[in-house]
Amino acid sequence: xxxxxxxxxxxxxxGDSSVINCTYxxxxxxxxYWYKQEPGAGLQLLTYIFxxxxxxxxxxxxxxxxxxxxxxSLRIADTQTGDSAIYFCAERNSSASKIIFGSGTRLSxxx
Amino acid sequence: xxxxxxxxxxxVLKTGQSMTLQCAQDMNHEYMSWYRQDPGMGxxxxxxxxxxxxxxxxxxxxGYNVSRSTTEDFPLRLLSAAPSQTSVYFCAxxxxxxxxxxxxxxxxxxxVL
Numbered sequence: 647x648x649x650x651x652x653x654x655x656x657x658x659x660x661g662d663s664s665v666i667n668c669t670y671x672x673x674x675x676x677x678x679y680w681y682k683q684e685p686g687a688g689l690q691l692l693t694y695i696f697x698x699x700x701x702x703x704x705x706x707x708x709x710x711x712x713x714x715x716x717x718x719s720l721r722i723a724d725t726q727t728g729d730s731a732i733y734f735c736a737e738r739n740s741s742a743s744k745i746i747f748g749s750g751t752r753l754s755x756x757x
Numbered sequence: 758x759x760x761x762x763x764x765x766x767x768x769v770l771k772t773g774q775s776m777t778l779q780c781a782q783d784m785n786h787e788y789m790s791w792y793r794q795d796p797g798m799g800x801x802x803x804x805x806x807x808x809x810x811x812x813x814x815x816x817x818x819x820g821y822n823v824s825r826s827t828t829e830d831f832p833l834r835l836l837s838a839a840p841s842q843t844s845v846y847f848c849a850x851x852x853x854x855x856x857x858x859x860x861x862x863x864x865x866x867x868x869v870l
Contacts, residue, residue, distance in 0.1 A: 688861035738857050749799035
């Protein structure tokens with residue numbers, strides 16, 4: 647079945663780049679997403695990438711997709727304290743009826 | 758638009774009690790889903806619906822029922838609550854086409870004693 651995996655924690659220094667990685671199993675995924683969850687809140691879409699793209703850039707965010715290895719990454723440039731959150735990778739299945747989420751990566755920023 | 762709303766925000770139940778978590782959206786989205794979030798396990802899909810009158814099971818459906826009588830509402834029922842159902846529950850909605858962005862409600866924290 648579909649599965650999405652992420653590491654649970656990442657700690658970076660303020661001002662450095664953060665790279666959050668994700669692997670997925672469904673080779674027929676159409677869209678892949680990064681969601682952000684701040685403490686006590688629901689999830690908000692950060693960015694998404696269509697499966698026929700390799701890269702997408704949106705201001706400080708860069709998404710890289712390696713479809714052959716089924717690997718997705720999110721790079722946050724110049725990481726700030728406001729970027730502290732849990733980041734979820736997710737894929738949309740081929741029938742487009744449901745989205746499968748990873749376990750989330752908790753990003754913490756140190757001064 | 759209010760987006761996706763959930764009630765209650767917080768609930769304490771005793772083992773064996775029943776309750777319904779409410780979810781409503783005013784964006785005319787066809788797709789709606791329920792997830793539970795547990796530490797270290799991310800979001801797990803409980804049930805989902807692709808339109809009024811149509812529901813299907815997700816990864817962890819046991820102990821939960823859903824119905825979808827209208828496009829706007831997608832209630833989640835716990836028939837006999839168990840401590841293992843202590844969790845944070847999120848409802849989400851999306852359109853079937855396009856990039857399928859899911860819009861999430863603020864969540865319901867449920868504690869089962």
